Amino acid sequence: MKTITKTAVAALLGMSFVGEAVAVEWNVSLWGKKRAFTEHVEKLAELVSEKTNGDFTLNLSYGGLSNNRENLDGISIGAFEMAQFCAGYHADKNPSITVLELPFLGVSSLEEEIEVSMAVYNHPATKADLGRWNATLLMPSPLPQYNFVGVGEAPRSLDDFEGLSVRATGGIGRAMESIGAVPNSMSATEVRQALDSGVVKAVSFAPHAHMSFGTIESGEWWTTNMNPGTVNCPVVANTDALNSLSDEHREALLSSIPASLQHYVDNYNNNTMEAWGPALDERGIERITYTDEELDSFRSAAGSIAKTWVEENNAKGLPAQELLDLVNSTLAN
Template sequence: MKLFGKLVAGATLGMSLLGGAAFAQSVEGPEVFWRISMWGNPRALSAGMEAMAEHVLEETGGNFRIQIFYGGQLSSARENLDGLAVNAFEGAAICNFYHPGRNPAWMVFSLPFLPLGDPEIDRQVRARLMEHPAIVADMARWNAMPYVSGLLPQYEILGRGDAPTDLSDWNGLRVRAGGGLGSAMEALGAVRQSLPAGETSTAFQRGAIDAAAFPFTYAHVAFGIDEEADWFTSNLTPGTSECGWVLNRTAYDALPPQYQDLLMSQRERIMEIQQAAYAAQDEINLPAFRENLVEVIYSDDQLEEFREVAGRPVWEAWIAENQDDFDAQGLFDAVWEYAAEAEAAQ
């Protein structure tokens, strides 16, 4: 149990561990300790998983303990899949565009202008995609299984220097943006830069990049991008990505069925907590952005032009590139099908 001395300061799980013996047990089972690998600090993205870990601890009377290790203590952001493959830990957060060749189907989440702008539709679509055969197969290659979406909000961009008030102003700007978002920015003439979130603030300080796309607004603040920026876009909404949570397949299969059921019963609650945490951050961050940075708002005509040059061409190129490896067209169509069904059900 020496690992419990390494609890990250500020993690909500810490207080739960101290009182674990006092919990009323409703799920019987053996003592199990799981480690989840995560980069960066505790933030809105991890709020749901922290709540899940606390709930599991309570329900099992302290027997099933889950700790999220932050700051890349267990693995770097780009190597979490490798760690799962060799059973180095029991779960991890992954960002699909950190290793596109390793999770090619997951790159569908990063295509620009998908119908995921409505938070409720977004949650329903992503929950169903976590069970799509192509998404499951990507993780199976790494001894992993999809658990729950990170539900990252739509991206916006913060940057230094002159604000790009016209689409032509993006020409030549070095923009941190991965996956299809990176392709969308390249369509505007920007130079795509791909680097982990934790390295972005330093890249600004070194003058290596001019702008960075992150989930708006929480991630910009979580990684200190707002401290480096002069301006921000507020309605570009080029798309999002998937920084979701996956579990080690070997570890999951080794759990007793009641622990497996307990984990799976928490997925909807995790997503609800994450979305609430993102919204709470926006209420704090957006006014601060408007007070301290130049806000860039594009006209409807400019946004339509952006979608024309960076929407369908990027979709078609991604499908053509991947169709021989998996049913890329079917996966892409599933996104729109699930979104239409979710909208019809509202």
């Protein structure tokens, strides 16, 4: 009988040995293309590989592993070890973190978005909520306030959104409903075609996504200051895969998160926002700015959304008011 060596066994298992240590590869499910929204995951992969001398690698896949709306499902069954998703794509699957998508929370920077997200992620109810999907929250993908790029006649007052079909997910969608717009929660990869075909007349995104998904190539106007809120798009790991890592590899992964987030923030503030204004100017996109009085009216119209969110999620067994209070207290501090 032939002796099967460790190397042969490792090859059969899709892994390789370096001395006695197993070289681990994780598959990471993303979508779209490399952009500001994925810079922290790109940086995380770089740092993990550096810290482990290549023994632990993150293989980033932009759409090759799963549909973006199915990333959480893929995590739950171990189809891949890490993924990014947005809470508003399937609010029923992750109700705890939808508190971070409520409109007009008052988040004013990416740094604040990170702080408030991590506070919610570390709450026991949130951990249990995502634990139903065998998912461990690692870090957010902090985004600035959303605004709309649209086609056709520009809504020069907020009343002009009455009856307008818009792409808006989560709390932003609810806020737009409060002023008579008709929200559609399609995913980012569907948006350009929907805008070009007239399915929607306006799209809410952060600046990087307007550029990455091409809405500014069709767009004719942009709202500068509606700022109804943002979306929350965490990066998660399959809990079993995370627990199976060696102490060294787990430390390499978790200790790299702060630097990865800092890289993300620096890139967004210094590169993406620097490019945004010129991108609008080059395409002749009109800027629409609303008065303080109109925005106060908008906030007033949307004022019941947080209360409704608390009532709905209390009914699901979540400590919803406690999560909302955590958001507010974190911002206050």
